[in-house]
Amino acid sequence: MLNTYIEKYRKNNFQFILIDNSGRVLETNNPILPIKLNNKLQNIHPFFEILNGLLPIKNECFEFSCTNLDFKKKIFIVDITIRTQNNNENLIIIEDLTKHYKNYQLTAQARNESIINSQILELKNEYLLEKETFKNNFIANFSHQLRNPITASIIFSDLLIDSDLNAEQKNYLDIIQSSNKDLKNRIEDILDISKIESGKLILIEKVFNLKKMLHTITAAFKFLIEKKDLVFNFEIDNNLPEYIKGDQYRLKQIITNILNNAIANTNTGFIKLKIDLNYVRAKKANICIQITDTGRGIDTDHLDSIFDRFIKIESETISNKGIGLGLAIVKYLVTEMQGNIKVESEINQGSKFICNLGFKISDYNQIKKKELLNNQLPHLDKKKHILLVEDSGLIQLTILKTLAATGQFYLNIVSKGEELVPNIINKDVDLILLSNTIQNFSAVHLASTVRNLPKKYKKTPIIVLSTKAYKEDLKRFKQNGINYVITKPFDKSKLLQILHKQLK
Amino acid sequence: MIVSKKIVLIGHFGVGKTSLIRRFVEDTFSEGYKVTIGVHISKKTVIISEDQLISLIIWDLEGQDDIKKTRPTYLLGTNAFIYAFDLSRPVTFENLKSEIHFLKKNYPNTPLKVVGNKMDLVNKEYLKQYNSIFNCLVDYFVSAKTGSRVESLFYKLAIELI
Ligand SMILES: Nc1nc2c(ncn2[C@@H]2O[C@H](COP(=O)(O)OP(=O)(O)OP(=O)(O)O)[C@@H](O)[C@H]2O)c(=O)[nH]1
Ligand SMILES: [Mg+2]
Numbered sequence: 001m002l003n004t005y006i007e008k009y010r011k012n013n014f015q016f017i018l019i020d021n022s023g024r025v026l027e028t029n030n031p032i033l034p035i036k037l038n039n040k041l042q043n044i045h046p047f048f049e050i051l052n053g054l055l056p057i058k059n060e061c062f063e064f065s066c067t068n069l070d071f072k073k074k075i076f077i078v079d080i081t082i083r084t085q086n087n088n089e090n091l092i093i094i095e096d097l098t099k100h101y102k103n104y105q106l107t108a109q110a111r112n113e114s115i116i117n118s119q120i121l122e123l124k125n126e127y128l129l130e131k132e133t134f135k136n137n138f139i140a141n142f143s144h145q146l147r148n149p150i151t152a153s154i155i156f157s158d159l160l161i162d163s164d165l166n167a168e169q170k171n172y173l174d175i176i177q178s179s180n181k182d183l184k185n186r187i188e189d190i191l192d193i194s195k196i197e198s199g200k201l202i203l204i205e206k207v208f209n210l211k212k213m214l215h216t217i218t219a220a221f222k223f224l225i226e227k228k229d230l231v232f233n234f235e236i237d238n239n240l241p242e243y244i245k246g247d248q249y250r251l252k253q254i255i256t257n258i259l260n261n262a263i264a265n266t267n268t269g270f271i272k273l274k275i276d277l278n279y280v281r282a283k284k285a286n287i288c289i290q291i292t293d294t295g296r297g298i299d300t301d302h303l304d305s306i307f308d309r310f311i312k313i314e315s316e317t318i319s320n321k322g323i324g325l326g327l328a329i330v331k332y333l334v335t336e337m338q339g340n341i342k343v344e345s346e347i348n349q350g351s352k353f354i355c356n357l358g359f360k361i362s363d364y365n366q367i368k369k370k371e372l373l374n375n376q377l378p379h380l381d382k383k384k385h386i387l388l389v390e391d392s393g394l395i396q397l398t399i400l401k402t403l404a405a406t407g408q409f410y411l412n413i414v415s416k417g418e419e420l421v422p423n424i425i426n427k428d429v430d431l432i433l434l435s436n437t438i439q440n441f442s443a444v445h446l447a448s449t450v451r452n453l454p455k456k457y458k459k460t461p462i463i464v465l466s467t468k469a470y471k472e473d474l475k476r477f478k479q480n481g482i483n484y485v486i487t488k489p490f491d492k493s494k495l496l497q498i499l500h501k502q503l504k
Numbered sequence: 505m506i507v508s509k510k511i512v513l514i515g516h517f518g519v520g521k522t523s524l525i526r527r528f529v530e531d532t533f534s535e536g537y538k539v540t541i542g543v544h545i546s547k548k549t550v551i552i553s554e555d556q557l558i559s560l561i562i563w564d565l566e567g568q569d570d571i572k573k574t575r576p577t578y579l580l581g582t583n584a585f586i587y588a589f590d591l592s593r594p595v596t597f598e599n600l601k602s603e604i605h606f607l608k609k610n611y612p613n614t615p616l617k618v619v620g621n622k623m624d625l626v627n628k629e630y631l632k633q634y635n636s637i638f639n640c641l642v643d644y645f646v647s648a649k650t651g652s653r654v655e656s657l658f659y660k661l662a663i664e665l666i
Contacts, residue, residue, distance in 0.1 A: 046547035046561045049508055053581035064577050066542025067565075077542065101541060109539045112517045112567070116537075119593055 006381050010162045017092040018039070022095040023051045026089065032078070032096050034070055041092070043067055051082070056425050058086040066101055077101035085387035132197070139194040143187045144467040148437075150187065151489035152394040154180045159401055161371075184489055196332050200472075203336055207362040208248040210240060214275060217252060221259050223275070228263060231270035239277045241285045244359035251357070255289060257326035258353050262293035269294025269350070271276055276354060288360045294350040303343060307331035330355075384503055385428045389446065390435040390465065395488075399433065402492045417441030421449060429460055431503055436466045436480075444480045461502040465490075506549065508559035509665045510581055511658075514574060516596040520621040523648035525564050528658050533562060540566050543578050548660045553611050569595075571603045584615040584661055589654025591645070592625040594634075600641055602613040614654050615664050619657060623647040 012031040019025055022041045033044070042049040047067060054062055062082040081093040134504045195201035218234045225232040230413050246295040255273070262271045264305065271293045278286040298306055306325050334341045339357035386409050390396050396413050414423055417438050423429070432450065435441035443464045450457055461483045466473070477485050483502055484496065513521040522540050526532050529548045544564045549557055563582075568574055574659040585607055589597040597620070607616055620638065630647075631638065646653040 047545045049510070049547075049559075049561050050581055051507075062577055062580065064543070065575065068540075068542060070544075105539060107543045108517075108541055108566075112539050113537065116518045117594070121594055123593070225607070358558040 013096040015094040015096075017094070018094060019051075019088070019090050020088050021055050021056065023048065024367030026144060032076060032094055032367075033069070035217060045071065047080075050367050054082055055084055055090060058084055066097075066104075066123040071271040073090055102115050113332055136194045136198045139190055141200075143191045143194070146183075146187055147467045147488040148392055148395060150184055152398050154184065155402060157400045158403070162405075186325075189329060190417075192329050193325050196329070201332070201336075203247040203250055203333075205244050205246055205352065206242055206248065207243060210244050210359075211236070211242050213248060213252060214240075214255075217255055217259075218273065221256075221271075225263060225271050226257075228266075230263070230266060230268070233270055233272040233274075235274045237276045237287075240287065241277075241280075241359075241361045243362040245362050246359045248339070252335070254330050254333050254357075254441075255356065257330045258289075258291045258355075261326055262291055262295060262351070262353075265351070266293040279459065280361065283361050284358050286356060289355045289357070290352060290390055292350065292352045297348050297349050297351055298345040299344070303345060306343065307341075314397075380408055380500065380503060383407075384499075386411050386431050386433060386499070387414045387423055387427070387429045388413075388433045388435075389417065389420050389434070389438060391438050392435065395435065397467070399495070402495055403499075406496065420446055421453070423449065424453065424457060424460070431499065432462045434462055434464045436464050443482065444476060447482045448480045449475075463498065463502060506559050507666070508547075508561055509583040510561045510563060511584045511586060511661065512563045512579060512582045513586045513588060514565050514571060516569050516590065516593075517569065519590040519596050520648045521567065521586075521588050521594075522564050524586075524619075524646065524654055524657075525622060527561050527648045527651055527654045528565060529562070531651070532561060533651075534633045536652040540564055541657050542566055548658075550659060552663060552666065556666065558666060560658065560662060570599075571606050579611075582611065582614055583619070583665055585611065586657070586661070587616060587618045589619075590620050590622050591631070591656070592622050597634075597637060602636060604641060613653045615661065617643045617657060617661055619644040619646050621648055623652060624650050 016027075016029055017025060017035065018027040019041055023042050025035055025037050025039055025041060028035050028037070035044060036040070042051060047064075047069060050064075052062070056274055060083075062084075064082075067078055067080055069078060070223075072219040075098070076096055077098045078318040079095045079097055081091075081095075083091040083093075086089070092269060120377050134305055141418060153176075157180060160173055161170075161177075192201060218232075218236070221235075222232050259271065259273065272291070274290040274292070276288045276290075278288050280286075307330070331341060334357065337357050339355060341353065342354040343351055345351035350431050386403065388396065388411060390398055390413065396415075400411055400413070403411050407475070412427060412429075413422060417440060424432070434443045434446055440445070443466065447464070450460065450462060462481060463484045463486060464477055464482050465479075465488060466485050467488050474485060484498055486498060513525065515521055517539065518537060522538070522544070523533060525546060527535075531547050543566065546562050546564070547559060548562065549559045551557055563578060565578055567573060587604065587607065589600065592595075602657070604616070604618060607614075618641055620642050623645045644653055644657050646657055648654060
């Protein structure tokens with residue numbers, strides 16, 4: 001009974017083939033591959049060439065699963081069993097599992113594709129990162145290299161101003177100085193962006209006088225804005241705290257960058273700076289900076305992207321001021337300070353930047369005392385001996401001129417790292433100025449050499465003139481006995497101020 | 505008389521084993537990727553000289569990220585191996601050394617050619633960074649897409665097999 005059902009319903013997916021020792025077909029049922037008697041299996045499909053090697057091995061069983069056999073444009077995916085015997089009759093069993101394996105193929109397809117895609121993505125990412133790092137390093141190095149010549153240019157034109165010049169010459173010098181400043185600012189911007197992108201821009205928070213800072217800004221910008229025949233309005237809330245804790249340099253940068261942007265984009269009308277106290281809560285002041293202009297304005301399509309790097313609206317028509325980095329830096333700094341910034345604008349009417357920032361308020365009296373002390377340039381009891389280690393002739397000359405002008409210093413210059421120690425031991429040295437671009441010697445190495453000399457030299461202040469000013473570097477400098485780092489480009493008053501402070 | 509020899513292609517999935525065989529056997533190439541499962545066998549007869557023909561029975565195996573996972577019966581009676589990897593995807597040649605070692609240990613007398621495929625996707629600069637791997641291990645840099653060096657790979661192997 002059962003057998004008839006089995007006969008009727010058994011899937012016809014097995015083919016049995018009997019072959020002799022040469023592969024000739026003796027008998028077969030034909031549900032899968034149409035095979036003729038007396039043909040050699042080897043001639044039917046190249047798979048069966050394997051028989052030449054297997055048939056001589058008697059009484060064995062070989063199983064080949066998932067074998068793709070293409071037969072007259074049709075593909076069968078089958079499991080093949082080969083049973084060899086020693087009676088010149090060998091059995092081949094073919095089980096057709098095409099449907100089953102096709103499902104398996106779909107799964108494998110999806111799996112492999114997704115793995116390969118994610119690998120390719122990873123590679124692309126890696127490649128992009130490499131490119132990005134290369135670009136950032138390139139920008140940083142290039143900008144550092146520009147710092148020496150600019151420093152010299154700034155200092156020498158500062159020195160020129162004090163000499164006898166006629167009106168025309170003064171005029172030229174004005175232009176040189178303003179170009180110097182421009183160039184310096186652009187390099188600072190590019191460096192800032194590369195620092196931002198490599199995660200090296202870090203805020204340095206200190207207590208400072210907010211009102212005083214704002215006063216300096218308004219004074220400087222009044223001059224700049226009025227020079228362009230624009231009106232400068234400023235309103236500074238009297239309730240603002242005097243002393244706050246934050247990164248003064250960066251706050252100033254936020255305000256000046258937006259103001260510079262306003263100047264660059266406004267040809268008639270006014271620019272207004274308004275700073276208000278939003279509220280004071282738990283000894284924290286929240287302030288609102290608003291900068292309004294009557295410039296070209298920004299259309300709504302561009303509003304979202306003006307804080308992006310290198311984006312500049314209608315760049316052809318803009319007088320070539322700034323390269324569009326200023327606002328990107330602003331956005332980053334505001335975000336780092338946990339504040340917010342937005343812009344409202346109407347084309348040909350003007351723009352308004354609104355920025356809110358929070359700062360800790362500091363104790364007024366304590367700071368005041370400290371500041372009083374700090375602001376007095378310490379009196380030097382006698383002419384001091386400065387040892388300068390610098391191999392750039394330009395910087396040597398720059399410093400020589402600056403110090404000579406005061407009549408308060410003797411300057412001894414050496415250009416090679418090796419000459420440092422003999423000069424310290426054989427001559428009077430009150431302070432060492434050390435360049436960090438000396439051939440073969442890092443400033444850190446030289447400083448620690450000095451600190452390892454006899455005790456007498458342990459206290460001699462060491463100031464490093466550096467083109468780099470990353471936080472890691474600063475830390476390393478301090479650890480190696482360096483008292484202060486001046487970053488290039490510097491100006492003459494900054495240099496003198498620091499010398500005085502260190503020699504006190 | 506025609507001798508026939510079994511050549512097995514192995515390597516990670518997607519490195520272009522099937523493509524290399526199609527380039528050699530049919531001289532075609534397709535950008536699409538269809539995953540091979542199990543094994544697929546094709547045949548091509550190569551004329552070595554006027555009186556010397558050789559039939560290459562080429563076994564195209566399902567790609568594996570580890571050669572030890574290969575079904576052993578597939579490798580029975582192999583006369584030569586071609587181990588292929590994808591030059592543009594380092595994962596496919598990260599373990600090249602140990603994969604080759606495995607083959608050399610288990611099939612010491614079977615010729616083996618190690619080929620980096622998809623040469624068209626990479627440049628010299630890129631190849632340089634993997635010099636230490638490629639210099640001593642790789643026999644051929646080929647491209648199934650452009651056909652570069654594919655014919656020569658199989659042809660030279662055929663001559664070796666006589
Ligand atoms: N650019 C380029 N692409 C190639 C080359 N060879 C193969 N490919 C592509 O790579 C993908 C995978 O090729 P296959 O030949 O199917 O790879 P496989 O090694 O047989 O993969 P599995 O069967 O999964 O083991 C396909 O999209 C091919 O078009 C080549 O030389 N150059
Ligand atoms: Mg394949």
